[in-house]
Amino acid sequence: MSARFEELAWSSTPIGEVSLRRRREPVTGVDVFEVKLGEEFLMSSLFTVAEIEVARLALARLDGDALDVAVGGLGLGYTAQAVLDDPRIRELVVIDLLEPVIQWHQQGLLPLGAALSSDPRCRLVHGNFFAMAADAELDPGTPERRFDAVIVDIDHSPADLLDEGSSPFYRPSGIRQLAASIRPGGVYSLWSNDPPDAGYLAALSEVFVDVVAQVIDFPNPLQDRPATNTVYLATSRDR
Numbered sequence: 001m002s003a004r005f006e007e008l009a010w011s012s013t014p015i016g017e018v019s020l021r022r023r024r025e026p027v028t029g030v031d032v033f034e035v036k037l038g039e040e041f042l043m044s045s046l047f048t049v050a051e052i053e054v055a056r057l058a059l060a061r062l063d064g065d066a067l068d069v070a071v072g073g074l075g076l077g078y079t080a081q082a083v084l085d086d087p088r089i090r091e092l093v094v095i096d097l098l099e100p101v102i103q104w105h106q107q108g109l110l111p112l113g114a115a116l117s118s119d120p121r122c123r124l125v126h127g128n129f130f131a132m133a134a135d136a137e138l139d140p141g142t143p144e145r146r147f148d149a150v151i152v153d154i155d156h157s158p159a160d161l162l163d164e165g166s167s168p169f170y171r172p173s174g175i176r177q178l179a180a181s182i183r184p185g186g187v188y189s190l191w192s193n194d195p196p197d198a199g200y201l202a203a204l205s206e207v208f209v210d211v212v213a214q215v216i217d218f219p220n221p222l223q224d225r226p227a228t229n230t231v232y233l234a235t236s237r238d239r
Contacts, residue, residue, distance in 0.1 A: 008109050011100035015163055018042075020104055033076060033110060035101065037162070045111070048078040049218035050191055050229035051153055055082035057214065057231055058149045058189035066090040070138045070147045070181065072129035073154040074101055077112035079191070083151070084119055092122045093139055093147075095129040097154075102126055129154060130166045136180040146183040157194035157230075170200060175207045182236040192230040200232065208234030 009020040016038045025032045025046065033045040059067070065088045071080055074096035083092050094116075096102055102124045105113035116122055125140060129152070132138050139145040155161045158170040168174040182188060188208060196213035204211045211234045220227040 009100065009104055013098050013100060015097070018098055018100055020109060035076065042162075043075045045076055045078075047218065047220070047227070048076070050216040050231060051075070051078040052082040053214075053216050054153055054189050054191040054231045055079045055151050057233055058151050058187045059083065059086050059088075061187045061210075061233065061235060062088075062148055064088070064148075067148040068145075069093070069149045069151065070095065072133070072150070072152040074098075074105065074124060075153060076110055077105060077116050079151060079153050080116055080122065081112050084116070084122060089121055092119075093125055094122065095125045095127050095132060095138065097126075097128050099126045130169045130174075133169060133181060134174065134177045136177065138181045144180070146181055147186060148183060149187045149189070150178065150182055151189045153191040157192040158190075158197055158200040160194060170203065172203045172206045175203055179207050179236055184236055184238045186236045188232075188234045188236070190232040192232065194230060195228070196230050196232075204232065204234045207237075209237055210235040 005021065005023045007019060007021045011018055019036050021034050023032050035042045067088045068091045069083050069089060071083060071092065071094045074080060074094050080092060080094050083089055104110055105124065106117045108114045127140065136144050138147065155166055161167060178188065201211055201213055214231045214233060216229045216231055217226050
């Protein structure tokens with residue numbers, strides 16, 4: 001049995017100190033992995049349903065094989081693993097600003113780290129996803145490359161940002177820049193901790209088609225009631 005609480009790693013980053021900890025959750029009796037930025041919780045293995053659905057729902061919109069996908073935000077790896085679980089995936093590029101998080105996966109400190117790091121279809125890239133999206137360079141080795149799907153799980157929501165520098169990404173101009181990295185008929189999806197945002201849906205609809213916000217329900221064992229996240233889905237125009 002693991003210790004009740006253990007800090008597995010700590011590092012400074014350009015946006016603050018990040019730490020990885022494992023704790024024994026007394027309610028569920030399972031080990032929970034958590035990443036904190038300063039005193040703010042970034043991610044937890046206790047709640048992963050929506051992190052998986054943001055990938056699964058995006059891929060469900062796509063036909064064909066040999067799919068190339070970019071994911072903004074590595075986190076604990078549940079979104080990336082959900083992508084790789086689809087046998088149609090040819091290549092996955094995962095971009096994360098926090099280099100220590102990438103290293104923790106490569107060092108096997110996280111449950112999915114070894115699988116992600118060893119999968120030949122998957123590349124973990126250290127970079128600023130929002131800056132790369134603005135320049136249509138989500139693959140550092142191939143400028144202006146287009147993907148079948150771009151899936152994002154970084155900020156808490158379009159209105160609740162980890163850093164104000166990402167705010168242009170959620171405006172119509174930033175959405176148009178993002179669209180340059182998605183092939184015609186390809187898909188964009190975004191995880192959000194907040195309820196659907198009518199303003200963001202309207203901004204997406206200026207650029208994409210078939211825009212929806214799907215509410216994802218999942219159990220919260222700590223409060224003994226359901227909880228919800230939101231997944232935004234949008235399809236690139238044929239052009």
